Amino acid sequence: MSTPVISLRGVGKRYIKYSDQPMLMTAALRWRQRTKRSELWAVRDVDFDVDEGESIGILGRNGAGKSTMLQMLAGVTAPSSGVVHVDGRVSPLISVGVGFHPELTGRENVYVNGTILGMPRKTIERRFDEIVAFAELENFIDTPVKFYSSGMFVRLGFSVAIEADPDILLVDEILAVGDFAFQLKCYERMQKIRERGTTVVVVSHNLGGLRTFCDRGIVFDHGRVVHDGSMFDAIGSYHQLLAVSEADASGDPTEQRQELGSVEIIESRLVDADGSPAAHVNAGDTLVVRATIRAGRDIERPFSGIIVSTDDRDICVYSDSNRNQPHPPLRAGEVQTYEARIPANFPTGSYTVKMSFHRHVDDYRTVPLGRTPPVSFYTTGRPLVGGLADLAAAFTATSATG
Amino acid sequence: MTPTQASAGALDAGAEVLPREDFVVTTSTEPVAKRPARQRDHAAGFELSGPGTPLPALLSTLWRTRQVLFVLARKDFFARYRRTSLGLFWALGLPLIQAVVLTVVFTHVVRVGRVVQSVQGGHHFSYAVFIYSGIVGWSFFSTNMPGSATSVVDGSGLAGKIYFPRLMLPLLVVVTGLYPLIISLGVLFLLTLALQHSVGFEFLFVIPATVLVVGISAAFGIALSALHVYFRDVKFLVQAVMSVLFYATPIIYSLSNAPASIRPFISFGPMAGPIELFRMATVGADSAWPQAVAGGVVWFTVAMALGLYLHSRFDRVFVDRL
Numbered sequence: 001m002s003t004p005v006i007s008l009r010g011v012g013k014r015y016i017k018y019s020d021q022p023m024l025m026t027a028a029l030r031w032r033q034r035t036k037r038s039e040l041w042a043v044r045d046v047d048f049d050v051d052e053g054e055s056i057g058i059l060g061r062n063g064a065g066k067s068t069m070l071q072m073l074a075g076v077t078a079p080s081s082g083v084v085h086v087d088g089r090v091s092p093l094i095s096v097g098v099g100f101h102p103e104l105t106g107r108e109n110v111y112v113n114g115t116i117l118g119m120p121r122k123t124i125e126r127r128f129d130e131i132v133a134f135a136e137l138e139n140f141i142d143t144p145v146k147f148y149s150s151g152m153f154v155r156l157g158f159s160v161a162i163e164a165d166p167d168i169l170l171v172d173e174i175l176a177v178g179d180f181a182f183q184l185k186c187y188e189r190m191q192k193i194r195e196r197g198t199t200v201v202v203v204s205h206n207l208g209g210l211r212t213f214c215d216r217g218i219v220f221d222h223g224r225v226v227h228d229g230s231m232f233d234a235i236g237s238y239h240q241l242l243a244v245s246e247a248d249a250s251g252d253p254t255e256q257r258q259e260l261g262s263v264e265i266i267e268s269r270l271v272d273a274d275g276s277p278a279a280h281v282n283a284g285d286t287l288v289v290r291a292t293i294r295a296g297r298d299i300e301r302p303f304s305g306i307i308v309s310t311d312d313r314d315i316c317v318y319s320d321s322n323r324n325q326p327h328p329p330l331r332a333g334e335v336q337t338y339e340a341r342i343p344a345n346f347p348t349g350s351y352t353v354k355m356s357f358h359r360h361v362d363d364y365r366t367v368p369l370g371r372t373p374p375v376s377f378y379t380t381g382r383p384l385v386g387g388l389a390d391l392a393a394a395f396t397a398t399s400a401t402g
Numbered sequence: 403m404t405p406t407q408a409s410a411g412a413l414d415a416g417a418e419v420l421p422r423e424d425f426v427v428t429t430s431t432e433p434v435a436k437r438p439a440r441q442r443d444h445a446a447g448f449e450l451s452g453p454g455t456p457l458p459a460l461l462s463t464l465w466r467t468r469q470v471l472f473v474l475a476r477k478d479f480f481a482r483y484r485r486t487s488l489g490l491f492w493a494l495g496l497p498l499i500q501a502v503v504l505t506v507v508f509t510h511v512v513r514v515g516r517v518v519q520s521v522q523g524g525h526h527f528s529y530a531v532f533i534y535s536g537i538v539g540w541s542f543f544s545t546n547m548p549g550s551a552t553s554v555v556d557g558s559g560l561a562g563k564i565y566f567p568r569l570m571l572p573l574l575v576v577v578t579g580l581y582p583l584i585i586s587l588g589v590l591f592l593l594t595l596a597l598q599h600s601v602g603f604e605f606l607f608v609i610p611a612t613v614l615v616v617g618i619s620a621a622f623g624i625a626l627s628a629l630h631v632y633f634r635d636v637k638f639l640v641q642a643v644m645s646v647l648f649y650a651t652p653i654i655y656s657l658s659n660a661p662a663s664i665r666p667f668i669s670f671g672p673m674a675g676p677i678e679l680f681r682m683a684t685v686g687a688d689s690a691w692p693q694a695v696a697g698g699v700v701w702f703t704v705a706m707a708l709g710l711y712l713h714s715r716f717d718r719v720f721v722d723r724l
Contacts, residue, residue: 005442015722052442071562071721072450074563074564074565075448075450075565075718076561076562076563076564076565076718076721077718077719077721077722078450078451078452078453078718078719079450079451079452080452080453082451083449083450083451084448084449084450084451085447085448085449085450086447086448086449087442087444087447088442088443088444088446088447089443089446089447090446090565092563092564099559099560099563099564101477101478101481103481103484103485104477104481104484108477111473112473112474112477115469115470115473115474116470116474116560116564116566117564118443118446118467120469121469144484167442167443167446167447197442
């Protein structure tokens with residue numbers, strides 16, 4: 001076994017927040033009083049090794065330290081404590097537009113970008129056709145890149161980065177920009193270069209993609225590693241973090257006052273059929289959303305609903321108890337627990353679920369009263385299912401040749 | 403394994419994939435497979451344990467990646483003339499027009515040439531050539547200084563994503579400026595030939611002159627670009643100093659025209675040395691040229707030492723303040 005490609009020991013990165021005008025002026029004005037410097041550890045006490053050919057996914061909420069981590073792996077910024085050791089050439093997938101000169105053609109930009117990524121001119125010439133073919137830009141390669149769509153940018157950028165044949169490829173979110181077919185193609189190409197010993201580090205919120213591509217997941221929270229292990233477990237750990245943060249958010253008074261404030265959400269949670277908290281379910285499992293509310297006033301004809309949405313806020317399904325299964329009337333101050341059971345018939349991915357409360361004014365008009373904060377969960381779906389929900393359709397084939 | 407099988411493998415792992423024909427990847431990957439086995443590029447690796455980068459390491463990385471400098475410089479220069487109908491003519495045309503204007507103005511309109519000549523040892527020379535040889539060096543310095551001083555901050559888009567020695571950013575501005583400088587030197591040669599009627603071997607003095615003006619500009623650029631990250635005032639300070647320095651440099655007058663009381667300061671100005679060398683190549687230098695050149699070398703040394711110190715200290719942490 002060769003030595004690790006990446007090795008981090010006790011790595012921390014501290015940022016110092018300065019006031020907006022830290023220049024000579026303020027220095028002179030505050031000559032005597034000590035300037036208050038607030039420190040922020042974006043990354044702290046991080047240790048891990050990455051071996052040749054591994055593919056790791058880095059997960060975490062916004063501000064968890066993922067980007068700082070990536071910057072240190074790229075060598076763009078140095079740690080404030082500890083040691084970052086990188087043995088090999090790093091090639092970051094340069095984000096859209098960065099490093100591309102708008103007036104130059106795709107062809108010229110391939111040379112410029114390739115050179116920045118450390119490819120000798122000869123190598124670029126040799127691989128030029130492949131770069132263009134992979135990016136599917138044969139017809140536009142002599143067009144100035146300012147006429148490119150963002151998808152074309154990403155394709156060209158990815159293509160150059162991957163043909164730079166680095167020892168370590170850093171991929172930051174940007175694949176989300178390309179269309180689905182191209183994403184798949186990229187993941188496949190990354191798989192190929194891994195076989196040749198390239199190490200790949202991906203930072204993404206696209207859990208489906210991470211799970212397909214990465215063997216190992218590292219979850220960051222507040223700058224620290226909270227999980228380092230298989231990608232499957234990492235996604236579970238990440239979802240727990242999300243669930244915790246949403247529980248925090250539900251303490252936010254503005255959340256409770258929304259929608260007329262006539263119901264107060266006391267508690268809401270997502271559990272599985274056994275009653276234990278659910279963050280990670282398999283398709284077809286039963287999910288139970290349970291919410292306890294206190295009525296702020298008398299409510300004659302209450303009913304509840306549930307909304308399941310994807311990561312990107314597309315609503316998958318909405319369903320409510322409505323007229324057919326009316327809830328009993330509520331008196332002011334009364335506390336009631338509602339439950340909704342649904343089969344988790346969704347394709348692989350992250351979802352959020354919310355319970356909503358309404359009342360009937362008459363048989364046709366309704367008024368919303370309140371809504372629980374979203375709770376997120378991750379579904380491992382059946383293979384080859386796409387769209388927003390899995391219809392669990394049954395298929396048959398019958399011979400009709402007689 | 404064929405590509406189709408490969409994608410089917412990915413699907414089994416639970417990908418959210420729509421089973422549509424056009425999502426099956428059919429790119430040929432044979433050429434990748436044909437490549438020789440990977441050799442880990444140990445030289446490109448790095449170990450970071452604090453903000454400082456030892457100077458030798460910084461310079462060796464710069465040397466290893468020097469190709470980037472020239473590719474980017476060429477790109478920056480040629481991209482300037484994209485979408486202009488006259489294209490590269492502008493690169494040649496502007497200094498040419500400037501030279502013609504100077505000639506017309508100072509031979510037919512404002513006849514101040516005699517004042518300069520009287521103190522320049524009395525020999526006859528063209529005042530237009532005199533001024534143009536001053537302008538060549540000065541405009542290189544004054545057009546590239548503001549850009550190189552802010553280059554590290556301006557380059558933050560790229561610098562935040564990928565590492566290269568940040569020294570490269572101010573150097574890039576200076577190297578890009580070499581293209582117009584070389585064109586101007588050609589124009590200077592033609593102008594000297596046209597107005598002085600002879601160009602001798604002394605014209606070779608443009609070589610040390612160019613080296614000095616490029617060296618000083620690079621040194622200033624390196625030092626100022628580092629300072630500018632922490633003190634954004636540098637940008638405006640440079641603009642202010644430039645407008646003063648134009649008059650405090652012997653461009654439109656000769657060193658000997660300056661009053662004796664301030665002459666030492668003027669001959670010690672950062673651009674006095676290169677300009678005297680350009681004069682030596684064309685119309686003959688002022689007698690005080692050795693002081694001016696020595697002054698230029700001192701400016702170069704001090705600025706370069708400061709610049710390299712700052713860059714080796716903050717190279718990997720500039721990005722935190724961009």
